[in-house]
Amino acid sequence: MSNIFTEQPWIADTGPIAPALSGVQISVNARRSALKMLLSVVSVFFLLMIVAYGGRMLYQDWRPTPQINLLWGNTGVLLLSSLCLQAALLWARAGKADWVRGALIGAGILTVLFLAGQLAAWQQLTTMVLGDFSNPSVGFFLMITGIHGLHMAGGMVALMRTIKRAFTQTDIQSMEHNVSNCALYWHYLLGVWLLVFGLLFTGNNFEVLLKICGFI
Template sequence: MNAATVLGLGGQPRDAHASAAGIGLWVFMGVVTALFSLFIVAYLMRMSGGDAITIALPWQLWLSSALLVAGSVALQWAGGASRSADPVRARRLLLAGGLCAVGFLGVQLWAWQALLSAQVMPAGNPAGSFFYLLTAMHGLHLAGGLVGLAWTARAAWPDPARAAWRIALCARYWHFMLAVWLVLFALLGWVTPEVARFICGTS
């Protein structure tokens, strides 16, 4: 086994880099989970107020959700292809995962435009305000993931097998972003003021 196979960046063992990066990603996801948990609690408390009303979510959110699912699946398969020494398939799946993420962000902006056209503004309605806040925060975290995915794709393009651990970390992050989005989607779509008051014990 040659040095290029065994060593990662900076001449250090690749397993050490993968382990450190994996721990770092878990810590980061823990922080993000805490952040969104606080937002969710704030949303529930605000929606339990007497002036809160629900908004009709635009249909575009179903399309963006499907794109995020597809991107998560594509990156999972890309990791498998890189480990099974199928570089062409790994490259195609990496590209597909990135395009799905870009598509997700584009469709989210489309959903914003649909709500703005329906006179749902960022201020004035608690549900509308939190919709823009939560989707913007999620979109920013996904956009940051796209930067990491682009860096991973650049490193993996010559030989995906050498960057299999990087692809696996990207897939893990995408699964996490998908889970966060599904929770937010359910929160925004199905937690009515009545449900929020019941949860908060103010009904």
């Protein structure tokens, strides 16, 4: 089978074309591909913010973000939300449509709860001693959690559409595709949250972060 490393494109066909390299012949879900590509782009986005955070930490006037215990609770809620979507996916594969609908609604409620929790964390931060905006770590906290929250909110639009379809359509295979994409997105954002929360906002991880960023 020819590929981009060995194919000699100047030679016209003399036999059947290899289907794997022939575009439309491959039955891969285009939405799934686009979602993976989008997540790659978003990864660059968060990676740049983490590196910028690490770079700023090197300066002597660095003051870390105050610890906010509420974030642990929010992390748990997001984890449950992600688990709900995983359960929905497994039930979709098993053909249990009613269970899928329940799990999707559960994931939606938990996500809203997570976003409300993040707003409450912002509120707490602004009342703390080190919580003024001129502290660079506070600025980073607001920006990173804000952008993560916006991604979650964007995901909610897709989740709402999936819930609507789950209640109006009976095609379980189509439902599985949609749930699968939502689950991937939620797992990904959970992973991003665990990374930024663990590295940036739980304290005592400065050396680890600086090593990851290549600063020490």
